[in-house]
Amino acid sequence: MQGLPGGDAKRIHDLALEIITEKQPVRVWPLLMARLTADLPCDLAVLIDLDWNAGTGHALTGSPDWLHEAPLDALIHAHMRSHPLLRHYAHSRDKTPLTMDEVADDRWWKGEAYRAGKEAIGIDRQLALPLSAGPGRIRGVIMSRSGLGFNDRDLEYAALARSLLDTVEAHETAIFAYRGASDPAEYKITPRELAVLTMLCEGLTARAIATRLVITPATVTKHTENLYRKLGVHDRVSALRKAHSLGLVPTPPRPNPNAEPPSPYE
Numbered sequence: 465m466q467g468l469p470g471g472d473a474k475r476i477h478d479l480a481l482e483i484i485t486e487k488q489p490v491r492v493w494p495l496l497m498a499r500l501t502a503d504l505p506c507d508l509a510v511l512i513d514l515d516w517n518a519g520t521g522h523a524l525t526g527s528p529d530w531l532h533e534a535p536l537d538a539l540i541h542a543h544m545r546s547h548p549l550l551r552h553y554a555h556s557r558d559k560t561p562l563t564m565d566e567v568a569d570d571r572w573w574k575g576e577a578y579r580a581g582k583e584a585i586g587i588d589r590q591l592a593l594p595l596s597a598g599p600g601r602i603r604g605v606i607m608s609r610s611g612l613g614f615n616d617r618d619l620e621y622a623a624l625a626r627s628l629l630d631t632v633e634a635h636e637t638a639i640f641a642y643r644g645a646s647d648p649a650e651y652k653i654t655p656r657e658l659a660v661l662t663m664l665c666e667g668l669t670a671r672a673i674a675t676r677l678v679i680t681p682a683t684v685t686k687h688t689e690n691l692y693r694k695l696g697v698h699d700r701v702s703a704l705r706k707a708h709s710l711g712l713v714p715t716p717p718r719p720n721p722n723a724e725p726p727s728p729y730e
Contacts, residue, residue, distance in 0.1 A: 475621070476625065479499050479625070483628065492632055492655075493511060494527070494655060497509045497511060497526055497527035497605070498527040498528075500527070500605065500607060500625060501528065504614075506591070506608060507586060508587075508608050509527050509607045510523050510536060510607075511524040511526065511605050512540065512602070512603065512605075512606060513597075513602075514603070515600060516550075516602055517600040519541070519544065521540045522536075522537055522652060522654075523537060524649070529678075529680075529683060531585065532683060536585070539580060542580065543577035546575065546577045547577060548568040549562060549592045550592075553592070553602050553604070554602055559594050559596070561619055561626055562592055563590065563591050563614045564590040564592075565614075586608070587608045589608060589609055589610070589611070590606055590608045591618060592606050592607075593605040593607070595629055595630050596630050605629065607622075648712055651694050657687050657691050658712070659677060661703070661712065664703065665708075670685055
């Protein structure tokens with residue numbers, strides 16, 4: 465962290481500490497998006513996963529929470545190929561965080577894609593954190609703030625944060641492989657939806673889930689409806705049964721009928 469201002473070094477340290485001490489892994493990506501918007505600071509941060517060759521992609525999670533109601537996937541499908549930052553990463557092996565100001569020309573600022581993003585969700589000056597991804601794919605975080613561009617200090621912070629995000633990504637992949645579980649991305653289930661699904665499996669109500677994730681009960685309901693649609697079910701019991709069968713959430717251990725009851729004195 466040499467060269468990074470003391471306050472920024474502490475923020476990176478605190479972010480890493482939050483990641484490794486988070487008791488509910490499904491909350492890590494939403495936590496990261498919220499921390500990135502606060503630490504830089506910026507107005508919004510979105511985790512995206514794109515298949516460049518197919519021209520398709522999805523927004524997996526983001527902060528602030530109202531982004532989950534925004535037409536992010538529609539924006540991606542309509543304008544991903546004209547986005548200068550995405551084009552740069554699609555045609556290079558570069559993993560350096562870059563700003564839109566570094567790669568865009570006047571055609572971007574005067575074009576339809578810029579206007580559409582600004583009108584829909586307020587996207588203006590942008591900073592990209594590219595993550596490791598397979599051939600033909602782009603995975604990363606796009607951050608935006610209004611008016612004021614990103615400076616060298618922001619890029620230094622972003623470079624360190626990018627390394628942390630790649631570590632989280634690798635750890636998450638290893639967990640799924642170890643469990644022999646399905647990758648939620650195969651079913652287009654976002655990290656925030658997976659968090660809701662996990663808490664539904666714990667028996668929590670929409671209000672309790674909202675409290676844990678610091679979102680509204682209405683947003684929890686929206687995520688639940690999305691889960692039902694993506695899993696091809698129509699109710700909570702069927703959703704939990706399907707999630708267990710796919711390995712999206714751990715199957716609860718069966719009680720041992722021969723086990724002795726716990727001592728009240730333990």
